[in-house]
Amino acid sequence: MPQKIFAPWDDPDEKPLIQFRNVTKRFGSFTAINDINLDIYTREFFALLGPSGCGKTTLMRMLGGFETPTEGTILLAGQDIGPVPPNKRAVNMMFQSYALFPHLSVWDNIAFGLRREGKDKGTIETRVQEMLKLTRLEKFKHRKPHQISGGQRQRVALARSLAKAPKLLLLDEPLGALDRKLREETQFELMDIQEKTGTTFVIVTHDQEEAMTVASRVAVMDEGKLMQVATPDRIYETPNSVYVADFIGDVNLIEGRAHQSGEKVQLIWAEGQPPLMATTQRNFSLDQKCTLAIRPEKVSISAERPTAANVQKGTILDIAYLGNISTYHVELPTGHVIKAQEANTRRIARRTFTWKDEVWISWTDTAGVLLEG
Template sequence: MPQTVFAPWDDPNEKPLISFQRVTKRFGDFTAIDDISLDIFSREFFALLGPSGCGKTTLMRMLAGFETPTEGKIFLAGQDIAPVPPNKRAVNMMFQSYALFPHLTVWDNIAFGLKREGKDKDAIEARVNEMLKLTRLEKFKSRKPHQISGGQRQRVALARSLAKAPKLLLLDEPLGALDAKLRQDTQFELVDIQEKTGTTFVIVTHDQEEAMTVASRVAVMDEGKLMQVSTPDRIYESPDSVYVADFIGDVNIIEGRAHQTGDNVQVIWAEGQPPLMAKTQKDFSLDQQCWLAIRPEKVAISAERPQAPNTLRGRILDIAYLGNISTYHVELPTGHVIKAQEANTRRIARRSFTWEDEVWLSWTDTAGVLLDR
């Protein structure tokens, strides 16, 4: 049987688990959250992504109950959560510091919340063992936090947060303290655990790669506003503003003026340079300011002039060698620098281009995204 695609946000009959309705949060004169409306669905792994100070943590703290909206309402499973104190919400929060009890074993750390709720001994035993198994910590259950690694401590904090079976788990920069390799492994573990438990996860992160790896949908934020909310592939391939294109991944952005015929646009962008060709579904007025965003992996680099809708001549200024790929920074006669990326399928000694080489850059008319803001 073909697997059905998980996309409750596309189903008008699906009721959201969380609904922010025109929520604003002010601290004195400062507006941290500016009139945000957002729906998050059950079983979603939702990422709030943006630079420091964009409001993502404030949004999460309102869900947890540590802050209250200045205006607007937040609903959880159809209930206005404003009057519900933090400890009575079906929400749990996992902090960046993990906040484990140093004097308790892994087992007792996970059991802590269940004991406080006064659950009976057998129920606690069964639930803790289930959590240990889920997070692959059975061997470490008798150890104290200082006797296990950072990645294992992270899993203990996760197991403890999930033990009470919350409807919603909030994760505040949960992988911030881990090194790059471990971070990557842990991202996949998080996705796996989220799918197994069916708990709705909302993660706050400033790491775009992390958001793109774990999330079913991403909300890109800036200065208290939602810039775009969509699936990771749509945000990467079809950003709807220069801000989002620039924030996610590496991108070339060329500013110009649009001259449109049907879905074909000529972008007039530099004195003495041929116009760039792009296709778009948007409507641009004559000579309207526009921005062409092209990912470096969509730009080809060659020694001879290729047959392509867009070809530019330039000189290699810099080469970033990243093992599996090389990024060439190519300076055009106009002073613009365009990045082109190539997979390193051959050994580095056999690389075709080097610094100062004159090269041709090319891309198709559908490779870029034409933006109007």
């Protein structure tokens, strides 16, 4: 039997674990959260993603009980958690500032919550060992927090948060202090733990790659509002606005005016240039201002003129070599700079194109997403 895809948000009979209902949070005259409605389901790994000051941490702090909504209701398993103090919620929070006990060893920091719950010695020993192994802290278990690095302290905080296996774990930029390689490994470990324990994870991050890697769904936020809530592939492939397209990953944005005939759209974009061709399910009025968003990997680069719906000639202005891929910045006669990406399957010495080369770039009429504005 094929494995059932995990998508409780598509099941009308599935009840959300967390429900935000018309939640607004103000600090004086500043609105940090603006009338948000959001459902998060059991066993989800849910990411709140956005730039600094967008409201994602405030949203998480309200879940943890450290802030209360100015208006609206937050339900956890059907219960209004507004009046419930943080220590009485079935929620654990891992703080960005680690919040470790300086006088306790790494081992005792991880064991702290289990001891408070009155767990027996054997259970505590086993669980702490599991956590130490998971976060690669075995050889630091007797050290105090000030005797280890910032990245290691963050891993202790993560281990302590996971030790009690809470129903809902809130993670505020949990991997920010880790170096890139360890952060990437820890992301997969986090996903593995989340799957094994069945705990619902809500992670706050400004790192798009992190959100796209770990999350079952991502909420992209800006200025206290939810811009789009969807699975990572939908956020990337079908963003609902120029803001989301631009915030997630690398993208080419070409502004123009729409001339639509059914699903086919001609984009009038530059004087004296033939229109660009795009396909859309949306309806645009004649001459409506719109933006074509195309990912660099969907733009081909070639020495000879190709046959495609959209073909442009330009000059290579810059090359970003990233090991596995190269991104070519191609300047068109109109002044537009379009990024095209190629996988580096050959050795660097045998690269096809270099700076100042004249090249052709092309893409299909379905490669981009046509967005309003």
